[in-house]
Amino acid sequence: METTVDTSEKKNQIWAFIITGAMLLISLMYYKASPYYMYIVVYVWFGFAYGMMLQYGRFCFASASRDLFAAGVPRMAVGVLVALMFFSLIQATLSSTNMSTFHPAPFGIHTLIAGLIFGVGMVLSGGCASGSLYKIGEGNMTSFLAAFFGLCIGQAIFVDVKWFDFLIPQKWVDSAMAKGLPAEVMTSSFDKYLAGYIWDQPSIQLSHTKAVSEALPGISRYFIADSLLNTLIPAMVVLIVIYYFYSRKGFMKKRAKVKSGPTGFGDEAAGLWNMITASKRTTIMGVIIGMVAGLHIFVIKGMQIKYGVTNFGQVLTRMNNAGDITLKAGEVGIKGTIFDPGYWYITSQEGQLGAWILEKFGWNMRDNIFFGVNNGLPEPWRNPALWMSLGIIFGAMVMARLNNEYKFKLPKGELIVWGLLGGILMGWGSRPALGCNIGAFFIRVAGGDPSGWLYGTGMVGGAFVGVKFFNWWSERKMAKEMESF
Amino acid sequence: MAMKFEKTGEGKYMLDVCGYVCPHPQIYTKKSLEKMSEGDVVLIVLDNPSSVETIVQMCDQVGHEVLERKTEGGKIHMTIKKG
Numbered sequence: 289m290e291t292t293v294d295t296s297e298k299k300n301q302i303w304a305f306i307i308t309g310a311m312l313l314i315s316l317m318y319y320k321a322s323p324y325y326m327y328i329v330v331y332v333w334f335g336f337a338y339g340m341m342l343q344y345g346r347f348c349f350a351s352a353s354r355d356l357f358a359a360g361v362p363r364m365a366v367g368v369l370v371a372l373m374f375f376s377l378i379q380a381t382l383s384s385t386n387m388s389t390f391h392p393a394p395f396g397i398h399t400l401i402a403g404l405i406f407g408v409g410m411v412l413s414g415g416c417a418s419g420s421l422y423k424i425g426e427g428n429m430t431s432f433l434a435a436f437f438g439l440c441i442g443q444a445i446f447v448d449v450k451w452f453d454f455l456i457p458q459k460w461v462d463s464a465m466a467k468g469l470p471a472e473v474m475t476s477s478f479d480k481y482l483a484g485y486i487w488d489q490p491s492i493q494l495s496h497t498k499a500v501s502e503a504l505p506g507i508s509r510y511f512i513a514d515s516l517l518n519t520l521i522p523a524m525v526v527l528i529v530i531y532y533f534y535s536r537k538g539f540m541k542k543r544a545k546v547k548s549g550p551t552g553f554g555d556e557a558a559g560l561w562n563m564i565t566a567s568k569r570t571t572i573m574g575v576i577i578g579m580v581a582g583l584h585i586f587v588i589k590g591m592q593i594k595y596g597v598t599n600f601g602q603v604l605t606r607m608n609n610a611g612d613i614t615l616k617a618g619e620v621g622i623k624g625t626i627f628d629p630g631y632w633y634i635t636s637q638e639g640q641l642g643a644w645i646l647e648k649f650g651w652n653m654r655d656n657i658f659f660g661v662n663n664g665l666p667e668p669w670r671n672p673a674l675w676m677s678l679g680i681i682f683g684a685m686v687m688a689r690l691n692n693e694y695k696f697k698l699p700k701g702e703l704i705v706w707g708l709l710g711g712i713l714m715g716w717g718s719r720p721a722l723g724c725n726i727g728a729f730f731i732r733v734a735g736g737d738p739s740g741w742l743y744g745t746g747m748v749g750g751a752f753v754g755v756k757f758f759n760w761w762s763e764r765k766m767a768k769e770m771e772s773f
Numbered sequence: 774m775a776m777k778f779e780k781t782g783e784g785k786y787m788l789d790v791c792g793y794v795c796p797h798p799q800i801y802t803k804k805s806l807e808k809m810s811e812g813d814v815v816l817i818v819l820d821n822p823s824s825v826e827t828i829v830q831m832c833d834q835v836g837h838e839v840l841e842r843k844t845e846g847g848k849i850h851m852t853i854k855k856g
Contacts, residue, residue: 414794693822769778
């Protein structure tokens with residue numbers, strides 16, 4: 289038995305070395321092809337780091353709200369909030385030194401609705417957008433189904449079809465037409481929604497509002513408005529609410545057993561701290577993820593300054609003009625940009641991969657704003673954000689292998705349905721808000737954009753609905769199993 | 774793949790959720806414990822590492838005791854006594 293365990297450990301370690309070695313080799317090949325590709329290499333390795341951290345900390349935004357509602361466990365919710373708080377402080381520092389790549393998103397009710405759809409999807413599929421990627425790295429093929437058919441294919445189809453035209457009011461169509469974009473790139477329902485509604489909504493970053501700019505001089509506005517007001521205080525309030533409803537009772541019960549006399553504020557503070565530190569593994573990863581996400585922004589901004597660009601599409605165009613590469617028509621959008629978030633982000637790049645695959649089957653995916661104008665449709669090997677997603681998968685795979693937790697699991701039975709359905713809902717829920725649990729919630733909240741909280745609220749609401757459904761489903765199955773007792 | 778919840782003796786149960794991913798193992802564990810009486814013991818067999826941390830914390834909060842936790846052949850075996 290011992291020999292089997294040793295052999296399996298050894299095999300896992302060898303795989304971890306092989307994967308890391310392959311990633312290093314790929315990085316060197318990119319550098320050899322062109323020093324400009326260091327931009328891609330940076331994304332790869334930040335993705336790799338995210339993957340390792342997510343897997344080690346079991347860091348999944350789906351689990352944050354789902355485990356609260358399903359099992360009364362606040363571990364992951366605490367981890368996410370801790371990460372958010374640390375990340376916001378670093379974001380504020382970067383903003384104050386003009387080293388941030390953050391940009392707020394259009395604010396509106398659409399954010400809440402999209403969050404709701406995404407929230408249901410992440411519970412059904414068993415992982416959020418980033419969680420699904422790290423779980424693929426653990427060998428979980430239900431997550432692969434969700435990511436491939438939902439985030440990749442489902443999302444690409446969503447932005448390209450006219451199926452939802454019946455939901456688009458005429459005033460959105462008129463407004464979209466007035467934007468002056470070529471008709472050949474404005475064909476889908478999503479195009480009309482994007483150009484006719486989303487682009488007309490205000491974007492809010494607290495530090496840039498008139499009131500804050502007047503009240504807070506200099507760089508203090510980033511720390512006070514974006515970090516303290518938009519992130520730290522709300523996150524603390526949420527932590528206290530979670531403590532009150534999910535942890536307090538159990539903690540005070542244990543406290544009463546060892547302490548005589550009434551409990552007071554000190555006990556409550558100890559209870560809150562106990563909840564935060566209950567899962568050190570997750571909380572510590574929350575701190576580190578927050579810091580690495582900040583460092584990621586700093587490094588990408590540094591690369592952009594070094595190359596004198598604001599988007600990798602400009603680098604690709606420069607390489608094309610110099611004859612280093614030959615870009616195909618439409619690889620870079622008509623604005624000269626490709627999808628290059630400049631920070632931790634999931635979903636849009638998966639949509640690009642889905643669109644690239646669909647094009648191989650004859651589907652024209654460049655006749656819409658999403659791929660034809662804003663994000664381009666680069667070859668996968670020239671897509672920096674897609675490399676970040678691959679990095680997450682391989683980073684998680686290495687960590688899972690090192691901890692002997694890698695297990696290739698094909699989805700069977702009901703999991704196929706939940707994976708596909710959840711993935712599609714995640715893909716469709718991420719587009720209307722222009723982001724997922726990372727891009728629309730985590731990054732925005734920490735950057736001082738209140739729409740992040742709106743998305744987060746929707747996500748939690750969706751998770752609640754998803755858990756209610758699974759509770760009903762599992763109760764039925766348990767009753768069947770217990771018939772023979 | 775099918776979830777199995779069996780009574781293996783007086784006050785003893787077995788829950789097999791191998792093949793399942795989040796959130797199913799933790800939901801079925803919670804439901805099993807709800808069906809049991811105080812002092813009863815359940816052996817949970819699962820192969821989804823992400824669920825383990827949640828199950829352990831759930832037990833800690835509610836007052837159930839994790840008697841044993843081991844990994845064999847890629848499967849995690851957890852023995853829990855209902856508190």
